[in-house]
Structures are given as structure tokens and as C-alpha cells.
Amino acid sequence: MESKRKKIVALGIDIGGTKIKAGLVNAEGKVLSQKVIPTYKERGAASVLKQIEEIICFFKNSSSKEIQGIGLALPGQVDDKRGHCLYCPNLGWGELEISRRLTEKTGLPVRLINDANAACLGELFYGKGKKTKTFLSITLGTGVGSGLIFNGQLFTGRFGSGVEAGHMVIDPTGYPCSCGRRGCWETLVSAPGIIRRTKEKMKIIKDSKTAKLIKEGCNEDESLSPEKIFQAAREGDLLAREIVEETVFYLAIGLANLINLFNPFEISLGGGVAEAEEIITSDLIEQIDKNVFPTMKGKVKIYKATQGYYGGIIGASTLWLHEIDII
Ligand SMILES: [Zn+2]
Incomplete structure (x- = not known):
């Protein structure tokens, strides 16, 4: 049985707002071959479905191994049982039949999963948190996924996206969020959130390397990045240091809320922001400990996610390669 399992592969596909990543993955979580193409979302859903169909056919025709099925990760809410996307704002999609349409065209069975839940499964099966009973994965990027x-089962909830920790309100008087509320966690600790806080501070503090960085042509969102802000902090810039401290502060508040709610054994932090050495520090742990129930102090392991760039496709493929209960 085990040797048979080693030979099987599944195709994981991760649909993002800008890129479609796809790859053949084996039962050990190894990406055997991969392909990344731009998402033509502005051409409409039918066009993107055609892209997905072509990518499936490419792997089907070029692989010598039998593909068990397709795990499709979408940035939003999905109904895997009916094979429908329910709502994916980043793609501009409302309810849309997906699995049956793709199976008709390609002959392969398709399962759907929310992208953050896919990343979570990748960490659960192949990361440091292997087979942890209660486990949270957080991705700090353009948004917060x-x-x-929960108790050995992937929690997807009624509408297929599971927990939306990025949209818990940390400051009701804070910045407006894409979801319509104010001061969500995402507005504070995502990459755009960190950039916005930096720019806000700039209006008050002018004498700073970060301020110079922005003045010297880094006014555009795409050129000022958390990496540049963290680098300025390392070089001793006071404004940037303040931003890093604030980021850790807000990160700790959110993580403490989640620890108090779910009592996880472990939490993985992934995405571009979590790559900075200033994020997972003793300072973060100390601040979390200040905010959690006394029994939980120092009990939750927090570490950097291990699955990286292909985490979404690796996680989506696990739907075909491993047994996982979904609630
Ligand atoms: Zn929100």
C-alpha cells in the first residue's frame, strides 16, 4: 500500500490574482514539474477557465505518471461538494460552476479548496507541524490568509473559506479594509498595510532614511516594500524601527486572539512579510505571552512556514494524496 502511494501524483493548481501556478506533486510533497503563467483575469472567467483547462491538458499529455486528480486552490470561498466557486473578489468571480466543466474537458476529477486552506494543508503534511492536531497557518502577503x-480536521466552515483571521478587527477606528469594515488585522500587518503605516508616519517625521527613501523616487506603492523598510530599520533608521515595532505589536495582538480562541499547538507564519528576520523574534513571543491566558504562555510554537512559493499547489495536491477530514 505504502509503495503504491509513493508512485501516485496529483496536479496542484493555485489561482492567484496575477499568476496561475501549477505543478505535479508526489505523495512526499515533492514538486516534480511546474509551470507558472499570468492570470488573464481581465478577460473574464471563461478565459481563465480555458487557461486552467490548457494547463491540465499540458500536464496530462506530458506526464508518464497517472494523475490521481486536480486540486484547484482559489482565492476566495468555494463549495467543493458541488464543485462551485462561490465568491472570489480578487478574480472578479461570483458563483461559478468549475469542477464539472473542467472534468468534461480534461477527463480528470477536480476538487476545490480556498488558497489559504491549501497552504495550511501543505504545512500540515510536509512542514514542521506534521500531523499536529490543532494548528494554524497564517500567510502575511498582499493580504493576510x-x-x-481543528482537532485533526481542516476547518472550511459553511462557505468554504474557513477562518478569515485577516478580517478580525483589531482597531475599529483604523484604516478601511477591502471587506468594508475598519481596522482589520490585514490593514495593519499585510505588506500594503505596513507600507501605508510608513507613509502615514512620514507625514509627521521628516528626518529619516525611510523618509529619504520615499523622497528619492520610492513614492509608488510598488517600489516601497516591507523589505526596504526592514532594511532601513537594520541600518538604524528610527522611523523604520518604529514601523517594525508596531508591526510586531499588531501581529502579537492578532496571534494572541487566535491562541485564546483555538488553543493551537503550533502556528506557522508564511508569506513575504514573515521572511524578515525582525518578525519571529523573542519580542513577538513576549508580547503574545502578555496577551494570552496564563495557561497558554510559552506553550504555542511559532515558526516560519516551510513550503514557500509552491505551498499552494503542494497543499492543493494533498486533497488527492492524503486522507483529510474536512469540517
Ligand atoms: Zn477586513
């Missing part, structure tokens, strides 16, 4: 394994 989250996935929850």
Missing part, C-alpha cells in the same frame, strides 16, 4: 486544522 489563514487556515485552521
